[in-house]
Amino acid sequence: MFWNSLILAMREIRRNLLRSFLTILGIVIGVAAVITMVTLGNGATQAVKNQVASLGSNLLQIRTGQRMMEPPGGGGGVPNFRVEDAQAIRNEISGLAAVSPQVSRTATVVAMAKNWSTSVTGADNDFFTAGNWSLETGRTFSDAELETGQSVCLLGATLRKELYGTREPLGERLRVKNFSCEIIGILKAKGQAAMGRDQDDTLIMPLKTVQRRLLGNNDVSTISISVQDENNITQAQSEITELLRKRRRLTEGEDDNFNIMDTRQIADALSGTTQVMTTLLGAVASVSLLVGGIGIMNIMLVSVTERTREIGIRLAIGALEREVLMQFLTEAVMLSALGGLIGIILATLASYVLSGVMNVPYEFNAGINLLAFGFSAGIGVLFGFMPAKRAARLDPINALRHE
Amino acid sequence: MNLIELRQITKTYGQGQAQFQALKGVDLVIEKGDFVAVMGPSGSGKSTCMNILGCLDIPTGGEYHFRDVQVEQLDRNQRALLRRFYFGFVFQGFNLLARTSAQENVELPLLYRGESSSERRKAAQAALEQVGLSQWGHHTPVELSGGQQQRVAIARAIVTSPELLLADEPTGNLDSKRSHEIMELLVDLNQTHGITIVMVTHEPDMAEYAKRIVHFVDGNIASDTRHRPLRAEEIINVLE
Numbered sequence: 064m065f066w067n068s069l070i071l072a073m074r075e076i077r078r079n080l081l082r083s084f085l086t087i088l089g090i091v092i093g094v095a096a097v098i099t100m101v102t103l104g105n106g107a108t109q110a111v112k113n114q115v116a117s118l119g120s121n122l123l124q125i126r127t128g129q130r131m132m133e134p135p136g137g138g139g140g141v142p143n144f145r146v147e148d149a150q151a152i153r154n155e156i157s158g159l160a161a162v163s164p165q166v167s168r169t170a171t172v173v174a175m176a177k178n179w180s181t182s183v184t185g186a187d188n189d190f191f192t193a194g195n196w197s198l199e200t201g202r203t204f205s206d207a208e209l210e211t212g213q214s215v216c217l218l219g220a221t222l223r224k225e226l227y228g229t230r231e232p233l234g235e236r237l238r239v240k241n242f243s244c245e246i247i248g249i250l251k252a253k254g255q256a257a258m259g260r261d262q263d264d265t266l267i268m269p270l271k272t273v274q275r276r277l278l279g280n281n282d283v284s285t286i287s288i289s290v291q292d293e294n295n296i297t298q299a300q301s302e303i304t305e306l307l308r309k310r311r312r313l314t315e316g317e318d319d320n321f322n323i324m325d326t327r328q329i330a331d332a333l334s335g336t337t338q339v340m341t342t343l344l345g346a347v348a349s350v351s352l353l354v355g356g357i358g359i360m361n362i363m364l365v366s367v368t369e370r371t372r373e374i375g376i377r378l379a380i381g382a383l384e385r386e387v388l389m390q391f392l393t394e395a396v397m398l399s400a401l402g403g404l405i406g407i408i409l410a411t412l413a414s415y416v417l418s419g420v421m422n423v424p425y426e427f428n429a430g431i432n433l434l435a436f437g438f439s440a441g442i443g444v445l446f447g448f449m450p451a452k453r454a455a456r457l458d459p460i461n462a463l464r465h466e
Numbered sequence: 467m468n469l470i471e472l473r474q475i476t477k478t479y480g481q482g483q484a485q486f487q488a489l490k491g492v493d494l495v496i497e498k499g500d501f502v503a504v505m506g507p508s509g510s511g512k513s514t515c516m517n518i519l520g521c522l523d524i525p526t527g528g529e530y531h532f533r534d535v536q537v538e539q540l541d542r543n544q545r546a547l548l549r550r551f552y553f554g555f556v557f558q559g560f561n562l563l564a565r566t567s568a569q570e571n572v573e574l575p576l577l578y579r580g581e582s583s584s585e586r587r588k589a590a591q592a593a594l595e596q597v598g599l600s601q602w603g604h605h606t607p608v609e610l611s612g613g614q615q616q617r618v619a620i621a622r623a624i625v626t627s628p629e630l631l632l633a634d635e636p637t638g639n640l641d642s643k644r645s646h647e648i649m650e651l652l653v654d655l656n657q658t659h660g661i662t663i664v665m666v667t668h669e670p671d672m673a674e675y676a677k678r679i680v681h682f683v684d685g686n687i688a689s690d691t692r693h694r695p696l697r698a699e700e701i702i703n704v705l706e
Contacts, residue, residue: 078565376561380575381550459522
């Protein structure tokens with residue numbers, strides 16, 4: 064009997080090809096929209112995760128102030144770090160791959176008669192380890208340069224391109240604010256823009272040079288730490304907290320006046336945001352799926368009215384109520400499932416193309432495809448039931464008389 | 467053997483003031499193999515009686531025996547099954563499925579009987595051949611003339627080899643030549659295949675093809691004449 068309903072439904076869909084197509088258009092668009100939104104959203108989440116990972120592996124960033132995004136050395140008279148703090152961490156806590164005290168500020172750099180405003184960071188050689196930087200050409204700082212705060216610098220890939228174009232700038236001098244410095248190295252591009260800024264648009268100098276010549280103090284605003292073993296991150300974090308509390312003479316009840324940020328946490332926080340966006344977009348798109356379902360109900364109701372005579376013939380010939388019900392229900396479900404199928408094909412194409420345009424990784428998500436397909440079939444049952452019930456309940460005598 | 471027995475059948479439509487009694491106690495016995503023409507003016511109750519005979523409607527009062535079954539006690543689905551296995555219907559307006567080939571139209575009742583597609587195809591072809599349309603199986607109703615459409619409808623009605631064929635003004639939409647062709651087809655089905663036929667008509671010359679004519683007037687049977695119409699070849703036979 065189910066097989067019969069299937070044959071009848073297919074016959075009916077074939078008989079009204081154009082109308083069937085228009086009927087399922089709503090479902091097609093709904094399913095395609097849901098899948099595309101969710102696939103692109105997941106791609107965006109993945110992209111954010113990749114970007115955060117490019118900040119550095121197993122990276123902890125320690126800043127003064129209580130909250131993550133507060134500006135370093137922020138208000139309220141919170142004392143800054145000193146180089147000694149970094150030194151203490153290096154000496155007293157084991158299992159760290161790099162401890163890099165840093166300061167940075169924005170400054171205008173001049174070279175080749177061009178101005179470029181960039182982020183100037185003062186750090187030691189641990190900076191490169193902690194941040195996963197590698198050299199394109201040149202070298203890192205020598206101990207003497209770090210010790211005495213000499214005017215040497217390394218360029219990020221973007222800065223280099225903006226100032227020198229294709230020229231090889233190694234050994235040349237550029238001017239930062241009111242002093243000039245020698246370019247000793249070029250950093251390899253990371254290629255990812257993390258949290259809205261280009262990491263490669265940067266200039267690195269010895270910590271002391273920036274402290275003395277750009278800032279005029281001995282403060283350290285950030286300490287970046289790379290932990291050797293991923294599993295020790297939490298432990299390292301609590302050891303560092305304890306050490307810094309002692310050094311900053313915080314008593315038992317006082318809050319920390321610094322914060323330690325785990326890049327994994329940032330990744331989670333940011334991907335959490337995109338996840339929420341994905342869910343939201345998916346929800347909005349599923350409204351269109353619902354509208355598509357109502358479209359199917361509409362057409363099925365029209366179809367029942369239009370085919371009243373046919374239903375009368377079927378009933379007179381001896382079709383049972385439940386067979387007529389099944390016929391119309393199967394038709395509705397087949398229509399919506401067909402719409403779902405076409406929607407999936409469309410969505411796969413669209414998300415493939417759009418993920419290329421939006422520069423996010425494309426990942427086929429079987430879960431959402433199955434869900435959307437099941438949902439569209441379910442909509443067929445839901446919205447097909449009422450018209451089917453109406454068809455099955457018809458009185459054969461009246462139905463046969465229907466014009 | 468009695469195929470059908472109606473006892474004191476009444477049918478009332480509406481309620482209260484608007485009440486209307488379409489059948490006022492009809493007694494009718496139809497034997498197996500009979501060919502009955504039902505006649506009468508409109509509103510006389512003949513259509514109501516046909517609907518009750520065809521199990522499409524139930525009487526308000528009285529008893530309806532089809533073979534050993536008491537039809538008025540059956541529910542909607544049981545009556546559908548009775549129609550499926552024992553009845554064939556032919557309507558005035560042909561009532562074929564549009565945009566569906568003659569072959570598929572004829573197969574329809576077999577589909578509900580759950581027969582396999584090869585059996586369906588074979589039986590439908592045989593039925594189409596019986597009505598003289600074996601070459602027209604793949605045509606849709608719009609491609610067929612009225613007479614051909616009615617033949618397809620008859621093929622659909624007899625494809626299940628029913629006990630009873632109910633025809634509601636089968637020639638009402640046809641010209642006189644086609645009407646006579648259809649009637650000859652019905653007579654043939656009755657005589658050579660023993661299908662019992664009950665036919666509503668208001669054309670006396672069509673009723674002449676039947677073995678028996680029942681006249682309805684005002685919800686009652688006014689006359690019930692058994693007559694054996696002499697057809698041309700029979701007259702010749704007698705003369706010889």
